[in-house]
Amino acid sequence: MNRTEDTMPTQPDASKIEAFAGATADRLASAWTVAAIHIGDQLGLYAALAEGAGTADDIAARASTHPRLTREWLDGQVAAAIVEFEDDTYRLPVEHAAVLAVSDSPAFLAAAGGVLAAAFQGERKILDAFRGDGKLAWGDQHPCLFGAVDRFYRTGYATSLVADWIPALSGVDHTLRVGGRVADVGCGHGTALVMMAEAFPNSTFVGIDNHDQSLDRACERVADAGLGRNVRLERGDAATFQGGPYDLICFFDALHDMGDPDTAIRNARHQIADTGSVMLIEPAAGESVAESVGDLAAQLYYPGSAFLCTPNALAQGGVALGNQVPEATWRNLFNRAGFNRFERVAETPFNRVFEARP
Known part of the structure; x- marks a missing residue:
């Protein structure tokens, strides 16, 4: 008898079948x-x-x-x-x-459909990853994914980043208004980078990404916004970027995608100023899979994690956290890297905002 036969009840409950169907x-x-x-x-x-x-x-x-x-x-x-x-x-x-x-x-949500469409258009590569070594780099996904993800996240950033999230950090809003140094690691198309640079013209910003197509789009946005004076972009990755000390280092829905988050966080510790902050934006998540049953955010994010986030981390040859990372896991990673303070400072129905300080 195979395992499926062994675990199936002799007489399935017809009412439960009907309900689940x-x-x-x-x-x-x-x-x-x-x-x-x-x-x-x-x-x-x-x-x-x-x-x-x-x-x-x-x-x-x-x-x-x-x-x-x-x-x-x-x-x-x-x-x-x-x-x-x-x-x-x-x-x-x-x-x-x-x-x-x-x-x-x-409240705009129509953009989320573009992310789903991109996943379906990349179906063959996703299937191959499941049947193979699990690896599928972000840059190898269907080309329409990158703009779709940027558009999906834009609503939350436009609503909350400057108005709520940065003010929730310890003294960062004041520092940036006076003139601070900011690194956006995994900046993608530069959406959050441009928003911050426009809001804090006395500060300087660097956007870092390892995806050439996204960097090209970010360069266009920076130029279109006339921000060349206080924004620069560079090709790099979270584990090796330099240029500190920074007053603020940002990871916008990106750290969980990385194959070596531990090294990325340790490098952030080396690059952050003694009085600086790391702002970590991550998808809403519970502390265990058991907590996810029936949870809307978990149902939205887990498929994307399986199709997009986790395959990219595996392609980088390291730890695959997925996008449903418990807060306790993040706290442990940051504490281990030398950050003495880690706390959730804000949240939305779809995101959690954490601050880490030396």
Whole structure:
């Protein structure tokens, strides 16, 4: 008898099968809805709806999309209770527009569909990683992933970084207003870097990343913002970057992706000023897998960890933390590297913000 046969009950509970099948059908329906949200976001259909109620032909004309396909998409949005329908007219409630149409809204979530789409487009490489050595470097993922991830995180950073997270750190807001030195390690497309540089023009910033395509995009953003005077970018990695002492070192949703987080943290300890702070932004997570049952953030983040974060860490040949790292694990890593203080200073439904000090 094989293991599956040995552990299966002789008579499965029919009611439990029915309940789980129903829950799985709900998840499948939600998956299709997310796909439709992504298509609507990419085509500008939500923006067209946000202009005001209209017929399917009206919405299609605004978005320059095929009228018949647009009607079918709209009917699916009605079925999902996203769009309202009456007298052949479709309307997007203003509250729903804040989530799906207004990209600078604190509640904007439509960008998340792009990350899922990128994972599906990179399916072959992800399958190969699962069947092979587990390795899939960030730069080898589907090219549309990088911009999608940047856009997904932008909402939280725009809402909270300058207004809430930096002020929650010990004296950092004052230091940066007077003139401090900041390193953004794993800066990606430079979104957070530009936000900080615009908010604190008296400080100097360096963005560090090992992905050339992302660095190129970051350079464009810095130039477009006219920040060349106080921002520079360099190719490097967390384990070896130099240039300290810095008043602030930032890891924005990046440290868990690294194959050698221990060395990265130790290097941060060498580069931070004696009175400086390391700001660690990480996905929301519980202290154990048992705590994740039914947790929304865990359900959102674990698949991304399996498909994107963990394969990248394995490709770097080190420890694969995944993106659901318990706070106690982070505290242990930072304490071991010589940081005497580590605490959670802020959080959102999707992120935790930690401060580490020498």
